[in-house]
Amino acid sequence: MNNIDGLIGIARKAGFVIIGGENLASYTKKLYLLIFDKSAGTSLKREMNFLAQKRQIEIIEVENLSKLVGVQNCKAIGIKNKAFSENIKKTIKGE
DSSP: OHHHHHHHHHHHHTTOEEESHHHHHHOOSOOOEEEEETTOOHHHHHHHHHHHHHHTOEEEEESOHHHHHTOTTOOEEEEOOHHHHHHHHHHHHTO
C-alpha cells in the first residue's frame, strides 16, 4: 500500500486528483481512472459505476481510501493523468 499512497500523494500535489463523488460527477474533462472505497454507500457505488460506463473509464475498489488520499471520509477519487493512472493500476494489480 505504501507505493499506492505515494503515487496518489504525488498525483494529488500535482493537481491530477479529483476528490469526492459530487466533484467527479460535475467534472467534464477526461478522467483515466476512478477509485472508490469498499465501504462506500450503494448510491455512490451506483453513481461511480454509471460514470465509469458512460465515460468508458476503468474503476477500482480499494480499502481505506481516506488514508491513501489523506482526506477524512473520502470515498471516491478520479485520476486525470494517464501516466499516473497506469502506474496506480499496475501497483494495485501487483505488476
